[in-house]
Amino acid sequence: MESSQDRNLPATERKLQKARTDGQAARSRDLSHLAILGMGAASMLMLAPMLMERMQLEMSHQFVFDATTVRTPAQMLERLQQMVIVGVVASIVFSLLTSAATLLSAVASGGWVWSFKPITPQFNRLNPISGIGNLFSKQQMTNVAKMVLMTAILTFVAWKYMGNSIEEMAALILQPSADSIGYVARWLTGGMSMLLLVVFLTAMIDVPLQIFFFKDRLKMSHQEVKQEHKESEGSPETKGRQRQRQREIADGASVGAVPKADFVVMNPTHYAVALKYDSGMMAPQVISKGTDLIAMTIRDVAKAHSIPVLQSPMLARALYAHAEIDQPIPHTLYTAVAQVLAYVYRLKAALRGEGPMPDELPELPVPPELDPLNRKTQQGATP
Numbered sequence: 001m002e003s004s005q006d007r008n009l010p011a012t013e014r015k016l017q018k019a020r021t022d023g024q025a026a027r028s029r030d031l032s033h034l035a036i037l038g039m040g041a042a043s044m045l046m047l048a049p050m051l052m053e054r055m056q057l058e059m060s061h062q063f064v065f066d067a068t069t070v071r072t073p074a075q076m077l078e079r080l081q082q083m084v085i086v087g088v089v090a091s092i093v094f095s096l097l098t099s100a101a102t103l104l105s106a107v108a109s110g111g112w113v114w115s116f117k118p119i120t121p122q123f124n125r126l127n128p129i130s131g132i133g134n135l136f137s138k139q140q141m142t143n144v145a146k147m148v149l150m151t152a153i154l155t156f157v158a159w160k161y162m163g164n165s166i167e168e169m170a171a172l173i174l175q176p177s178a179d180s181i182g183y184v185a186r187w188l189t190g191g192m193s194m195l196l197l198v199v200f201l202t203a204m205i206d207v208p209l210q211i212f213f214f215k216d217r218l219k220m221s222h223q224e225v226k227q228e229h230k231e232s233e234g235s236p237e238t239k240g241r242q243r244q245r246q247r248e249i250a251d252g253a254s255v256g257a258v259p260k261a262d263f264v265v266m267n268p269t270h271y272a273v274a275l276k277y278d279s280g281m282m283a284p285q286v287i288s289k290g291t292d293l294i295a296m297t298i299r300d301v302a303k304a305h306s307i308p309v310l311q312s313p314m315l316a317r318a319l320y321a322h323a324e325i326d327q328p329i330p331h332t333l334y335t336a337v338a339q340v341l342a343y344v345y346r347l348k349a350a351l352r353g354e355g356p357m358p359d360e361l362p363e364l365p366v367p368p369e370l371d372p373l374n375r376k377t378q379q380g381a382t383p
Contacts, residue, residue, distance in 0.1 A: 009225055011218035019218055027106060030150075030206035034199045035105035039098045041192040044185075051090055052181055058083050142209070150202050157194050254288040254325050258301040261287055263308045263344045265316045272298040273319040274307075275329070277341060283328035284337050289320050308344050310361055315340070318370040336364040 011019075058079075165187060172180045220228075258264070261274035262284075272295035277284040290298055302309050315336050323329045329337055339362065346358040368374045 009220045009222065011215060011220055012225065012228060014228060015218055015220060024214075028203060028207045028210045030146075030199060030203040031105045031108070032102050034196070034203040035101040036098050037192065037196050037199055039101035040094070041189070041196055043094050043097050044189060044192065047090065047093065051086075052185060054086055056181065058086060138213075142213070146202070146206065146209075150198070153198055154195065157198060158191075161191055161194055255290070255294065255297055255301060257287040258298050258307070259305045261302065261307055263310060263340065264298060264302045265310050265312045265319065265340065266295065266299060267313045267316040268311045269295065271295055271313075271316040271320045273316050273323070274298055274302065275319075275337065275340075281328070283331070283334060284341065285328055286319060286323040286325055289323070289325065291320070308347055310340060310343070312336075312340065312361065312364055314366040314371050314374075315364050317372055318366050321372045322370055330370070332367050332370060336366050339364055 168183070169187070172183060258274050261276050264272055264274045266272045269292075271291055272289065273286055274288040275284045276287050288298055299309055315333070318333060319329065319337075323333070343358055343361050346355065349355045350357040
């Protein structure tokens with residue numbers, strides 16, 4: 001079992017994408033706090049003058065009494081309804097603006113993540129042992145220290161700000177209503193500005209800190225990277241089987257070209273390669289090749305069309321390994337294939353009665369390094 005110290009490699013793109021699919025992203029609570037407070041302050045600066053004016057107008061109506069008002073108490077309810085409507089509309093606008101700011105701040109810090117997995121019940125989260133471990137994690141302890149420091153700074157700033165203005169606030173009771181409301185608005189704006197400054201400085205530290213913790217939590221070990229590479233690209237055994245199957249399909253598709261061949265060389269049973277040469281070609285070409293059952297099929301088709309089938313194990317293996325279908329053969333095999341062509345031409349002439357039957361096919365000059373079997377033998381003999 002690998003320890004956390006073994007996870008020293010950065011997360012791959014696949015793991016980062018999987019984390020986003022699971023609903024995980026770097027989120028800064030302080031940035032959300034800044035967005036809420038900032039939008040709240042901006043809303044107050046933009047809407048407060050209009051709201052204060054409206055409240056002053058409504059309050060002036062509320063405090064006007066005459067004989068008719070006294071005789072009809074229902075008018076008081078109508079006045080109260082107007083005040084309530086003003087407060088509800090202001091609250092709705094304020095909540096919509098702050099909610100939008102919260103959403104945008106979350107997207108800005110960690111991007112848009114659409115996943116229901118974080119809210120899906122997961123009973124493994126009820127494990128008290130792992131929960132205790134999370135309480136004392138590096139990220140959690142850092143967040144606690146940051147919150148304690150932030151609380152201390154905010155407490156000091158609020159104490160200083162309120163202590164310097166306590167006398168002015170107490171004297172507001174002696175001021176006219178309009179002046180008192182205006183002073184309160186300015187006092188709230190100043191306090192909010194001080195609060196925003198502290199939260200802004202904290203958010204500037206918290207955003208990169210949360211990104212660091214998020215990437216640190218997703219770090220991978222060498223074994224995990226290897227395993228992911230296997231899963232994404234497939235194991236060597238699987239890829240080898242796929243390539244073998246692809247070769248078999250390609251080889252089988254080329255069997256239909258065998259009737260056009262001039263001759264076939266075999267191994268004698270494991271490999272079969274059909275070649276063709278015309279005067280317009282730069283060099284002979286392989287038009288069909290295969291192993292095992294496909295090699296037997298090539299042989300049978302060639303015999304059915306009276307195409308010479310020659311036994312040359314080394315040449316058959318070399319052509320199968322190094323020659324591509326419908327492509328000229330490697331130049332290192334020109335001499336060997338030329339000797340086979342000369343032998344085939346003499347054989348066909350003898351079958352037409354135009355000359356004697358040639359002797360057996362001579363040993364062909366095939367470079368040993370082109371024979372796959374020879375390379376395997378050398379590798380096996382190497383200590």
